[in-house]
Amino acid sequence: MTTPPTTPPAAAAHPDLLQRLHATVGDAGLVLDAEAQAPYLQDWLGKWHGRTPVVVRPSSTEQTAAVMAICHETHTPVVTQGGNTGMSGGATPDGSGAQVVLSMVRMNAIRHVDPMNNSLTVEAGVLLANVHAAAAEIDRFFPLSLGSEGSCTVGGNLATNAGGIAVLRYGNTRDLVLGIEAVLPDGRIWNGLRALRKDNTGYDLRHLFIGSEGTLGVITAAVLKLYPRPVARATAWIGAASLEALVALLARLRSHCGERLVAFEMMSQASLDLVLAHVTATRAPLAGQHAFHALVELADTRADGLAELLEEGLGAALEDGLVQDVAVCTNASQATAFWKLREGISQAQVRAGKAIKHDIALPISAIAGFVAQADAALQALQPDVRIVNFGHLGDGNLHYNVLQPADTPYAEMTEKTALLNRTVHDLVHAIGGSISAEHGIGQLRRDELPLYKPALEFELMMRIKQALDPNQIMNPGKLL
Amino acid sequence: MTTPPTTPPAAAAHPDLLQRLHATVGDAGLVLDAEAQAPYLQDWLGKWHGRTPVVVRPSSTEQTAAVMAICHETHTPVVTQGGNTGMSGGATPDGSGAQVVLSMVRMNAIRHVDPMNNSLTVEAGVLLANVHAAAAEIDRFFPLSLGSEGSCTVGGNLATNAGGIAVLRYGNTRDLVLGIEAVLPDGRIWNGLRALRKDNTGYDLRHLFIGSEGTLGVITAAVLKLYPRPVARATAWIGAASLEALVALLARLRSHCGERLVAFEMMSQASLDLVLAHVTATRAPLAGQHAFHALVELADTRADGLAELLEEGLGAALEDGLVQDVAVCTNASQATAFWKLREGISQAQVRAGKAIKHDIALPISAIAGFVAQADAALQALQPDVRIVNFGHLGDGNLHYNVLQPADTPYAEMTEKTALLNRTVHDLVHAIGGSISAEHGIGQLRRDELPLYKPALEFELMMRIKQALDPNQIMNPGKLL
Numbered sequence: 001m002t003t004p005p006t007t008p009p010a011a012a013a014h015p016d017l018l019q020r021l022h023a024t025v026g027d028a029g030l031v032l033d034a035e036a037q038a039p040y041l042q043d044w045l046g047k048w049h050g051r052t053p054v055v056v057r058p059s060s061t062e063q064t065a066a067v068m069a070i071c072h073e074t075h076t077p078v079v080t081q082g083g084n085t086g087m088s089g090g091a092t093p094d095g096s097g098a099q100v101v102l103s104m105v106r107m108n109a110i111r112h113v114d115p116m117n118n119s120l121t122v123e124a125g126v127l128l129a130n131v132h133a134a135a136a137e138i139d140r141f142f143p144l145s146l147g148s149e150g151s152c153t154v155g156g157n158l159a160t161n162a163g164g165i166a167v168l169r170y171g172n173t174r175d176l177v178l179g180i181e182a183v184l185p186d187g188r189i190w191n192g193l194r195a196l197r198k199d200n201t202g203y204d205l206r207h208l209f210i211g212s213e214g215t216l217g218v219i220t221a222a223v224l225k226l227y228p229r230p231v232a233r234a235t236a237w238i239g240a241a242s243l244e245a246l247v248a249l250l251a252r253l254r255s256h257c258g259e260r261l262v263a264f265e266m267m268s269q270a271s272l273d274l275v276l277a278h279v280t281a282t283r284a285p286l287a288g289q290h291a292f293h294a295l296v297e298l299a300d301t302r303a304d305g306l307a308e309l310l311e312e313g314l315g316a317a318l319e320d321g322l323v324q325d326v327a328v329c330t331n332a333s334q335a336t337a338f339w340k341l342r343e344g345i346s347q348a349q350v351r352a353g354k355a356i357k358h359d360i361a362l363p364i365s366a367i368a369g370f371v372a373q374a375d376a377a378l379q380a381l382q383p384d385v386r387i388v389n390f391g392h393l394g395d396g397n398l399h400y401n402v403l404q405p406a407d408t409p410y411a412e413m414t415e416k417t418a419l420l421n422r423t424v425h426d427l428v429h430a431i432g433g434s435i436s437a438e439h440g441i442g443q444l445r446r447d448e449l450p451l452y453k454p455a456l457e458f459e460l461m462m463r464i465k466q467a468l469d470p471n472q473i474m475n476p477g478k479l480l
Numbered sequence: 481m482t483t484p485p486t487t488p489p490a491a492a493a494h495p496d497l498l499q500r501l502h503a504t505v506g507d508a509g510l511v512l513d514a515e516a517q518a519p520y521l522q523d524w525l526g527k528w529h530g531r532t533p534v535v536v537r538p539s540s541t542e543q544t545a546a547v548m549a550i551c552h553e554t555h556t557p558v559v560t561q562g563g564n565t566g567m568s569g570g571a572t573p574d575g576s577g578a579q580v581v582l583s584m585v586r587m588n589a590i591r592h593v594d595p596m597n598n599s600l601t602v603e604a605g606v607l608l609a610n611v612h613a614a615a616a617e618i619d620r621f622f623p624l625s626l627g628s629e630g631s632c633t634v635g636g637n638l639a640t641n642a643g644g645i646a647v648l649r650y651g652n653t654r655d656l657v658l659g660i661e662a663v664l665p666d667g668r669i670w671n672g673l674r675a676l677r678k679d680n681t682g683y684d685l686r687h688l689f690i691g692s693e694g695t696l697g698v699i700t701a702a703v704l705k706l707y708p709r710p711v712a713r714a715t716a717w718i719g720a721a722s723l724e725a726l727v728a729l730l731a732r733l734r735s736h737c738g739e740r741l742v743a744f745e746m747m748s749q750a751s752l753d754l755v756l757a758h759v760t761a762t763r764a765p766l767a768g769q770h771a772f773h774a775l776v777e778l779a780d781t782r783a784d785g786l787a788e789l790l791e792e793g794l795g796a797a798l799e800d801g802l803v804q805d806v807a808v809c810t811n812a813s814q815a816t817a818f819w820k821l822r823e824g825i826s827q828a829q830v831r832a833g834k835a836i837k838h839d840i841a842l843p844i845s846a847i848a849g850f851v852a853q854a855d856a857a858l859q860a861l862q863p864d865v866r867i868v869n870f871g872h873l874g875d876g877n878l879h880y881n882v883l884q885p886a887d888t889p890y891a892e893m894t895e896k897t898a899l900l901n902r903t904v905h906d907l908v909h910a911i912g913g914s915i916s917a918e919h920g921i922g923q924l925r926r927d928e929l930p931l932y933k934p935a936l937e938f939e940l941m942m943r944i945k946q947a948l949d950p951n952q953i954m955n956p957g958k959l960l
Binding site for chain 1: 594640643669673674680692731845917919925932944945947
C-alpha cells in the first residue's frame, strides 16, 4: 500500500479514521485486504464471524496508545486480539463493520529477563511457547500450560485469565503476574510494570485488567513470575469406581506429596472410550474398565524418590480399596502416551459429533454430588444422552459436555443446546459453582451471565466499566 | 445501658445516629463509654489517636449491613477496625469526632470447614491464630504468618493484604483467598463467597476489596485457601560477606530445593548485634562476624531427606566460597532460637531508640545495589547513621530502618525523619520499588503516595473509589 485508502470499507467507521491510523502505524500496521483480514474476523472454532473497517497491528506501546487515542476521539469501538485461540468469541468483532480489530501480535519483544528476580518482562504479543523457552534458557519455569501454547499470546492469556493443566499447583494466569502495562481507552499509558513480590500502595489495578476480556483497556506488556524449573516428573494413571473415590484420592495425594502434585486430571470411561475410538495410536492405559480415570503428575526440582513417593501414595490407596487399578509410568514415552489420551479428548469429541460444552467450576467437595444430579437430570431430558465428562479435577473444573450424534439435525441440536445448557448451569449455580471456569464469557455466555451473577455484582462491574471506559469503546458486546 | 443516649458525644455526628445504631445492634453492639472506647481510638504503636461518636460492634453480616445503611443515609464516615494491629494508622479514626469506628471483632464465627475443597469460610473478626488452629484440626495448613497472629483478624489481613514470613512460598494474603463477602458503603451485601479455584465470569472484585484498607466497603467474611500441612522443617543460619552473596544463594536454593524453600530472611550484622544487646536469652548463631546473615527454612510434607537437602545446598555454597559460615539446625529448639533472633529485631529497635522505619520492596536483583546506594546517601546526610537493615529477602522486602539514639531531641528527630524518608524512598522509586511492601498506606504514607504513584494510576484509583463509594464515607483520610 503506498497511499492510504480514502473510503473506509464499512460505513459505520469515522471518515478519516483510516488515514489517521495509517499515519500512526504505517503500511505494516494496517490490514485492509479482505482476504488478509479473514483470519482476524473469525474465531478458530469457526463459531463467530464479524466485520471490521480495518485490522490494526501496532508494533509498540506508543503506537498502541496513539491508535487508542484516535479511536477514543472518533468513538470507534475496538476489539483487541491476541493469538485468536479463545473459546468464547471474546476477540471476534461483531457484524456491524464498525469495530476495529487491534491485533497485538507484532508486539512480541521479550523486554527483560531477570533470573535473580525470577521474572520476565514480555510484550502482549509474545507466544506462550516463547515465554516457556525464554524461561528455560535461564533455568527457570513459567508454569502456564495450555493446548494452544504455540499460538496463544501472553496478552490473550492475561485478558482471559487463562487456566490450563497446572492450576492445581501454580494458580491461574492472574497468579503468575507481577505487573502489567496497559493502554487506557483514551490512549494514555498506565505503567504498572512492577517486578515486585509485595506492593501495598493502593488498589490492585493489575487484577482488574486481568480477566476483563479487553473491556477496560489494552494490556501491552506484563512482568511474569518465574518458578524453579522441575527436573523430574512422575506420572500415573488410576482407575476408580466413582468420582468420590478420585476426590478422596486427590486429598490424600495432596497430603502425601504436598506441592509436588502439579496435575490431577479426570475423565470418565466414556471420555476415554471416545479417545480410543477416534484418536489414532492410542491404547487403554489399564486392563479393565473403570467408571472414572485420573491422570496424575508430580514434579520436583529433585529426582530422587519422586516415583517412589507416587507409588507409595497410590499403593496405599489401592490396598485400602479406594481405587481399583494403577499404572505408574516407568519412562517418559509412557507418560507422553498417557497425556495423549487426556489431550485427545477435544479431537475425539470433534470427530464423534457436535458437543454441547460446559466449562464449569465447583467446590471440589461438591463435584461427585453435582455429577450424579446432572447425569440424572440430563438422562431425564434425553434418555440416550452421551455425556463426556472430563477435566481438571484438582481445580474443581469440569468440562461436562454432552455429545450429540453427528447426524443430529441443526434445529433439534440448537433447541436442545439451550435446554441442556440451562439444566447444567442451573445446577452449577445452585451449589455455588461458576458457569465459566477458564474460558471466560466473551459472546458465548454473555446472555447467560445475568441469570447467574448476583445483580449487585453485575452493577458493580458496570460501575467499574463506566469509570474506566466511559465511552464504552472497549470490546462492546462481550462479557457485559 | 438501658436507654440509648440522646446526645452524641461529638457534635459532628448526625442527631439520631446513635438511636438508630442502638436499635440495630443493641447494647452489646455499642461502645459509648470513653474508657471503653480508648483502645479503639489509638493504634497499638501509640502513633495515631482519634475520636469517635461511637464504636459499633456488629455481630453479623446483616447487622453490619444495617449499620452501613444508617451511615450511608446520614453521611456518617466509617473507620473499619479488626484487631487494631496495623502499622500505618489505617484503622484509627481522625480527630474530628465524626467518624464511627466499626469494629468487626464480634463477627468471629468459622462458618464452614471443607477439607476436601481445602477451604475454610471465616468471618472477618476471626483471629489469624484461630484460622491456623481450624486448619490444623483438619490436617491442613493456612500459611499466612505474622508476629501479631494472636491478635490480628482475618478482616484486617484482607483489608491490608498482609504479608509476613511465608510470602516467598505462598504469596501475600490476596493469594490465599478464594472469595469474599462485603458490605458496600450503601449497606447492600455482596456475596462473593465462592469456594472455587477457577472462575472467569467478569471483573475480579475480590482483588479490588483486598488491600483497599477499608476505603471501598467492609469485608465481612472470606473463603480462605488451605494447603497441605508440612510435617517437617529444616532451618539454617548463614553468614555472608555481602548482600550480593545472599541474593545469589537465594537463587541457588530455589533451584536446589524448589518450593520447599518457605523463608529466606535477612539481617545485617548491626541488626543482629542490636538483638544480642537488647533481647534476653539470645546468643550469636555463628562464631564470627559477617556483614549479612540469612535465616533460611525449608518445609515439606515428607521429612525424609529434608535436612540433607538443605545441608547439601548450603555445603556447596560454602565450598564455592559464596557464603562464609553455615549452621544447620539439628533440633527444633535450635530453630526456635534462630527465629527468636529474627523476631527480636522489632523489640530490640524499640529498646535502642527511635527508629525511622521503611517497609520497601525492590526487584530482588536490585537489592544489593540499592542498599549500597542508600547506605552511602544516608551516611552523607548523617555520618554516624545507624542503619538497621533486615527483612524478607526472598520477597525483595526490606525493613531498611534508621536508628536514632534514645536521647535525640524530638524536633531534630522529626526534621531528620522527613529528610531520611525522602532520601530512601526517592531511591526506591528510582529503581521501580514500592514504598509500602506489606504495611499499607493508611495515614503513615498518605502524603507521600502522590509523590511516587503515577498520576494516571492515582486517577484510576480515585475513579474506582468514586464508583464504589460515591459519598466518600469509607475510611476518609486514609490511603487516597
